[in-house]
Each structure stands twice: as structure tokens, then as C-alpha cells.
Amino acid sequence: MPTSVELPHWDLSDLYPSLASREYAAAREAFGAGVVRLEAMFDEHDVRGGDPVEVNESTVEAFEVSLTGTNEILNELRRVNAYISSFVTTDARDDEAQAELSGLQKDTARLSKLRTRLDAFVARFDTGQLVSASTVASDHAFPLERAALRASHQMTEAEEALASDMSLTGASAWYRVYSDITARITVPVDLPDIGTKELPMAQVRALAKDENRTTRKHAFEAEIEGWTTWSVPIAAALNSIKGEAATLNTRRGYASALEPALAFNNVEPETLDAMQRAVVASFPDFRRYMDAKAALLGVGDHLAFYDLFAPVATGADGTIDWDGATGSVKDAFAGFSPALAGLATRALDDKWIDAEIREGKGGGAFCMSVDADRSVVLLNFDGSFDSVQTLAHELGHAYHNTQLANRTPYQRMTPMALAETASIFCETVMVEHGLATADDKARLNILEVDLQGSCQVVVDIHSRFLFEQALSERRKDRALSVTELCDLMADAQAQTYGAALSVNHPYMWAAKPHYYGTAFYNWPYTFGLLFGIGLYAAYRDDPEKFRSGYDDLLSATGLASAAALAARFDIDVTSEAFWTASLDVVRARIAEFCRLAEAAR
Structure with a gap:
């Protein structure tokens, strides 16, 4: 993997010096004591279900002290949980951190x-009456x-x-x-040219981009052999x-299992159905892209699963070092707004990012809120252009978190469908920035990385949804x-x-951690991609108007439904036509890719 500098590890030592420190022990004890006090407060005010x-x-006082107390303890939890999770x-293999996590989960x-x-x-x-009688309730009307x-x-x-207690030895333990x-x-x-080498699974999967x-x-x-070996306990x-x-x-x-996921995401079934119809209609177009890539790579009529992530650029053209990756992200972000570029600079300077692939580290990537407007980002950077897009994606989450910083935990409860808004918008910013100045050779590479990601988010995600x-x-x-799971x-x-x-890849159920956490954390990525493309179209139509409303949109993702927030930019997510229009943007990129691929053969 090419890199001109040592890949960064994140640093949260300013929170607490170590898991063994007095500062951490005090914070951990304070959180536990806070939960006990909150429970006593709930008992005092009879905060539980019952008659109207x-x-x-x-009763307004009981509500206000209960919600305020819950918000306060959730803020404490966010900080302590982020610190422990940064080790796990x-x-x-960090047994001390694992023990702390187990205690925190209790x-x-x-x-x-x-x-x-x-x-x-x-x-x-009567929530209407409560909202009228209480400023605290009014501020939390949608939650x-x-x-x-x-x-x-x-x-x-x-x-x-009982269900909550049992989860400690049930779903949470199995996760x-x-x-x-x-x-x-x-x-x-x-x-x-090297021979047999023992590698962590994350690094093995990264070789799909070789x-x-x-x-x-x-x-x-x-990889398949590895999943087969461990398939019984994973199943x-x-x-x-x-x-x-x-x-x-x-x-x-x-x-159904889908019903609570839709409710949590504030998305109506009709909206999901409209999106899925448009998605299925796009499959022939994505298959055309895949076959064009197969021809360009010279691997036959069709791609194997291990060709999906293969670069069409080779040698120096197909790789990028860490300095180049971070520089390209900052340049693209600066084209949208100084605030977004400043976020990227801050994340790098303040050691928010852990990018190195190493044994014991979890695969994939994520962004985790720590406290106030600070986040940390986990990557497994492999020098591919796809990993640059992943960096932009996760920094998009971090930017979203800065806009939520002044919200309470209940106001910050962003559903999955909207959680991907800023992240995928940032990916679109990266693509458009690259295409703006690229020649045909560079355009082919940029389009390939973009379509590779879109194919995953539209086609592969739908396969995960069906599974x-x-x-x-x-x-x-x-x-x-x-x-049966493989079938x-x-x-x-x-x-x-x-x-x-x-x-195909029959063990994707073992490779993807989403199945083991939040249910149906798949279609929200598609929602985020197509919604993000729709937002970018609004940005291009009127950049200044869009910028003035974008941060407000991100700060309100826990305060309104997806349909209501989309309507701010005249987007109707209940209409199949909207989703089709977003996919038409992808279709245009597929058409250009196929033309350039044919010319390059």
C-alpha cells in the first residue's frame, strides 16, 4: 500500500489519560451513579406507563426534570462510550477495554x-397540550x-x-x-511473487482492490475459506x-421485521416502495456498467465478485498515498464551503482519524461522535481511490455531527435514512470536483470509482435487503x-x-457487520445516495440558497420526518419520479463510462 507518511492513529488521551487513570475511573463512576439517581427521580415522579x-x-415538572435528566446522562454516556470504543x-484483543465495555453495557x-x-x-x-405548556416539550415536539x-x-x-436485562447475554453479547x-x-x-502470507481478514478483503x-x-x-472455517459460530x-x-x-x-425499522427512520412504507421500484428498474443499467468493466479488464463477458472492486487504472495511476488522499478531500471540500474544508483540516490536525490496517482492528469504516462537536473516524486505508471516497464519506458524518452539536441527545436522534445525507453528499462533492478538471483517462478512473460505489449502494444493498x-x-x-444462509x-x-x-459471494452475511446490529441497516444507504444526488442538484441550481439551508437541514435531522425535511428543497420523496431522476444522473455516468471504456480498449 503506497504511503509517504505513517498512517495516523486517533488520539483521545485528552479525554482521559488511560483506562487505568483516576480521571477515567471518576467519569465511569459518575455515569453509573447518574443512572442510579435518574432511576430514583423516575420513581419519585412516577415516570412510567399508565392511565392518561x-x-x-x-405533571409538566415531572416531564421536564425527567427528560432533562435523561439528556444529561446520555451526554455523559456518549463521552465514556466513545473512549472505551476507541480501544475495542x-x-x-484488548482484554481491559473489553471488560470495561461489558461493565458499561450493564x-x-x-x-x-x-x-x-x-x-x-x-x-x-396529550402531546399537543404538553407542547403548549412546556418550552422543553416544545423544543422536543417531534422526538x-x-x-x-x-x-x-x-x-x-x-x-x-426483562428484555433489556436479557439483551446483555442475548443480542448484545452475540454482537x-x-x-x-x-x-x-x-x-x-x-x-x-511473494508466496503464502498470513493476513488479517480486513487486509485480505482489501486485496479485492488489487x-x-x-x-x-x-x-x-x-476469504471464503476463512468465513467457512468460522461460519458455525458466526451463524x-x-x-x-x-x-x-x-x-x-x-x-x-x-x-414484520421491517416495520420498526421504517418507524425508527421516520419513513413511510409508500416512500420505501417508491424508491425500491426505481431501484429495481435501474438494474439493467448497472449490469451494462458491469459488463463494460469486464470487457475493459479483459476478464470475459461478466465480472466475478472479486472483480467488482478491481481498479481500471493500474500502477501509479491506480493508487494514492495518504497525503494525496487528504489533500484531494480538502480541495474538493473547499469548493463547497470553507466550513467543510475546515472540518477536514481539524480532523487531521486534532488526530480524529485512525487509518492504518492492523491485526485486531475492526474492518470497514465508521464515524463516532465523542462530545460537543468532536468525532473520531475509523478507516482501513489501502491506497485505493475508493478509500479516498470512504474518507470523504466519514468526514461527511463528522461534519453532520458538528451541526448537531448544540442539540440535546433526544434532538440528535437521527434516523438511518437521514444519517447518510451529509456523508454521501460529500462523496458527490468529491466526484463532481474530480470530473470538473479531468481528461478522458482521469474521467474514466473517477467514473469507475463512483459507479463502483453506486453499484454497491444500489445493487448490492438491495441484495442485502432481500436477504x-x-x-x-x-x-x-x-x-x-x-x-441455508449461503443459499x-x-x-x-x-x-x-x-x-x-x-x-457470487455466498458469505456476505458473515462479512457485513450491519446484520448483527441495527435491523435493515441497508436500504438507508440507497436512500442517502439518491437523496444526496437530489440535494446536489438543488445545490447546482442555486448554490448560495442551498448553502444557507444545508447546515440547518443537517441540524434538524432529528426534528422532522424525511419527507418534511426534503420538502425544504422542493423534493418529494414519496414520488417514484424523484428517485428515478436521481438514478438518471447515475445512468448518465454509466453511459459516459461505457463510451470511455470502449474507447480505451
């Missing part, structure tokens, strides 16, 4: 029970609507409390099993997590075997990629 309550001075996610389970009680308490009010909706699907208080296993997997890979097809194929085969984790979800969804009165739908439905009846994954890929994929 009158809006009067006493970069080294799963306190957060207790806090979760209190938040469930607060939802039930809110549902006892209170969502709280009342969640409460309508609650079990009894005792059952919800940790999955995370610990996958972060520690190493597999031998037969590398051309320009040498033999390397990619051997890495893919080694046990997935079955346990989805089995628990199926039981709780039924007890809470949800008709999770099928898995969730079947898991209601029984656990699924490794073979479901292969079938989902066949429905989306079609004949354009000559070799």
Missing part, C-alpha cells in the same frame, strides 16, 4: 429501561411524537425491563461474539440476534443452517446482479 395524565404544573474497535441496559419508561410516560399526555409511537408498541414495563471473532480472523493467502486478478482471486478464495450469532428480534417484534405488535427480509421471515420459525445470500445476489456476476 392531566397536563398541569406538577482498534484492538479486539449500566446502559439499566438506562435503556428508563428510556422505555420515559416513552411510556410521554404517551400518557416526543416518536416516543409516543414507540410506546404504542411496548410490552409491559416488567417485560421490557460482541461476532465482532471479536471477525476482528481476530487471519487467513493464509497465496500472493504472486490490480492483479490472480491476487484478487486468491484473496477471495482465502449462531446471526440466528440468535434475529431470533431475539423476531420474538420481541411479535410481542410488541409489529407485523434480510428472507432471513427475518424464516427465522420466525427456526434457526437457519450455514448452507439465501446467493439467491438475493442472483435477483439483483443477474447474469452480470459470474461468481
Whole structure:
């Protein structure tokens, strides 16, 4: 992997010197004590479900102190959790950090029970009257609507409390099993001109971007072998997590596993259906892109899975070092606004980013809010142009967090569909900046990186959506075997990629951590991509007007539905025509890629 400098590790030592420090111990103890005090306050004010309550001075006071206290303890949790997670996610072998995380989860389970009680308490009010009587309620009007909706699907208080307690040895524990296993997997890979080398799974998967097809194929085969070796415990984790979800969804009165995900995302089923219809209609176009790439690479009529991420540029043209990556991101961001460019500079200067691939570190990438307007970003930077896009994507999340900094935790509760707004908008900024000055050769490379990502977010994401739908439905009846999980994954890929994929990846259910955390964390990426393209179109139509409203939009992602926020820019997310128009932008890029690829052959 090319780099001119040592790849950065993040640094949170200004929060606490170490996990063994007195400062950390004091903060950790304060959080635990705060949860105990909050519980006593809830008991004092009878904050729980029950019969409707009158809006009067006493009940308004009970509501206000309860919500304010909950917001305060959630801010404390954010800071402590980020600090512990900064160790666990970069080294799963850190037993001290793992022990701290386990202890923290016990306190957060207790806090979760209190938040469930607060939802039930809110549902006892006439929310319109409460909002009129309380400034605190007025400031949280939309979150209170969502709280009342969640409460309508609650079990009894005792059952919800038991579910929260059991999650520590149930879904939460199984997620940790999955995370610990996958972060520690190493597999031998037969590398051309080097020989067999034992590599962490994250590094093996990164070889999918290597320009040498033999390397990619051997890495893919080694990856599949690795997942096969560990498939039984990983399948046990997935079955346990989805089995628990199926039981709780039924007890809470949800008709399907998707229903709570839509409710959490403030997205109506009609909106998702409109988007999915437009998505399915675009598959022939993406297959045309894939076949054009196969011809350009000279790998036959169709791509194998291990060709999906292959660069069309080779040698020095196909790689970028860390300085080049960060420089290109800052330049592109500066073209949009000084504030966005300043965020990138701050993240680099203040050591927000952990970019090095290393054993024990989790795969993929994420952005995590720490406190105030500060975030940290985990990457596995491999020198590919795709990893530059990932850097821009995660810094987009960090910028979003700066706009949420003055909101309370309940106001910051951004649904998945809107959580990807700033991140994918930043990817679009990167693409448009690159295309603006590129010659045909450079345009081909830029379009390939962009379409590779779009293909994943539209085509592959839909395969993951279909897989999770099928898995969730079947898991209601029984656990699924490794073979059945692989068959479901292969079938989902066949429905989306079609004949354009000559070799599939039956173990994507093991490779993607999203299945083991938040349910249906797949289609929101598609929503974010197409919504982001729509936003960029609004930006190009009137840059100054867009800039003046963009930060306000990001600061309000927890305060209104997706449809209401989109309407600020005259976007109708309930219309299939909107999603089709965004995909037409992608279709135009596919057409240009195919033309340039034909000329380059």
C-alpha cells in the first residue's frame, strides 16, 4: 500500500489519560451513579406507563426534570462510550477495554429501561397540550411524537425491563461474539511473487482492490475459506440476534421485521416502495456498467465478485498515498464551503482519524461522535481511490455531527435514512470536483470509482435487503443452517446482479457487520445516495440558497420526518419520479463510462 507518511492513529488521551487513570475511573463512576439517581427521580415522579395524565404544573415538572435528566446522562454516556470504543474497535484483543465495555453495557441496559419508561410516560399526555405548556416539550415536539409511537408498541414495563436485562447475554453479547471473532480472523493467502502470507481478514478483503486478478482471486478464495472455517459460530450469532428480534417484534405488535425499522427512520412504507421500484428498474443499467468493466479488464463477458472492486487504472495511476488522499478531500471540500474544508483540516490536525490496517482492528469504516462537536473516524486505508471516497464519506458524518452539536441527545436522534445525507453528499462533492478538471483517462478512473460505489449502494444493498427480509421471515420459525444462509445470500445476489456476476459471494452475511446490529441497516444507504444526488442538484441550481439551508437541514435531522425535511428543497420523496431522476444522473455516468471504456480498449 503506497504511503509517504505513517498512517495516523486517533488520539483521545485528552479525554482521559488511560483506562487505568483516576480521571477515567471518576467519569465511569459518575455515569453509573447518574443512572442510579435518574432511576430514583423516575420513581419519585412516577415516570412510567399508565392511565392518561392531566397536563398541569406538577405533571409538566415531572416531564421536564425527567427528560432533562435523561439528556444529561446520555451526554455523559456518549463521552465514556466513545473512549472505551476507541480501544475495542482498534484492538479486539484488548482484554481491559473489553471488560470495561461489558461493565458499561450493564449500566446502559439499566438506562435503556428508563428510556422505555420515559416513552411510556410521554404517551400518557396529550402531546399537543404538553407542547403548549412546556418550552422543553416544545423544543422536543417531534422526538416526543416518536416516543409516543414507540410506546404504542411496548410490552409491559416488567417485560421490557426483562428484555433489556436479557439483551446483555442475548443480542448484545452475540454482537460482541461476532465482532471479536471477525476482528481476530487471519487467513493464509497465496500472493504472486511473494508466496503464502498470513493476513488479517480486513487486509485480505482489501486485496479485492488489487490490480492483479490472480491476487484478487486468491484473496477471495482465502476469504471464503476463512468465513467457512468460522461460519458455525458466526451463524449462531446471526440466528440468535434475529431470533431475539423476531420474538420481541411479535410481542410488541409489529407485523414484520421491517416495520420498526421504517418507524425508527421516520419513513413511510409508500416512500420505501417508491424508491425500491426505481431501484429495481435501474438494474439493467448497472449490469451494462458491469459488463463494460469486464470487457475493459479483459476478464470475459461478466465480472466475478472479486472483480467488482478491481481498479481500471493500474500502477501509479491506480493508487494514492495518504497525503494525496487528504489533500484531494480538502480541495474538493473547499469548493463547497470553507466550513467543510475546515472540518477536514481539524480532523487531521486534532488526530480524529485512525487509518492504518492492523491485526485486531475492526474492518470497514465508521464515524463516532465523542462530545460537543468532536468525532473520531475509523478507516482501513489501502491506497485505493475508493478509500479516498470512504474518507470523504466519514468526514461527511463528522461534519453532520458538528451541526448537531448544540442539540440535546433526544434532538440528535437521527434516523438511518437521514444519517447518510451529509456523508454521501460529500462523496458527490468529491466526484463532481474530480470530473470538473479531468481528461478522458482521469474521467474514466473517477467514473469507475463512483459507479463502483453506486453499484454497491444500489445493487448490492438491495441484495442485502432481500436477504434480510428472507432471513427475518424464516427465522420466525427456526434457526437457519450455514448452507441455508449461503443459499439465501446467493439467491438475493442472483435477483439483483443477474447474469452480470459470474461468481457470487455466498458469505456476505458473515462479512457485513450491519446484520448483527441495527435491523435493515441497508436500504438507508440507497436512500442517502439518491437523496444526496437530489440535494446536489438543488445545490447546482442555486448554490448560495442551498448553502444557507444545508447546515440547518443537517441540524434538524432529528426534528422532522424525511419527507418534511426534503420538502425544504422542493423534493418529494414519496414520488417514484424523484428517485428515478436521481438514478438518471447515475445512468448518465454509466453511459459516459461505457463510451470511455470502449474507447480505451
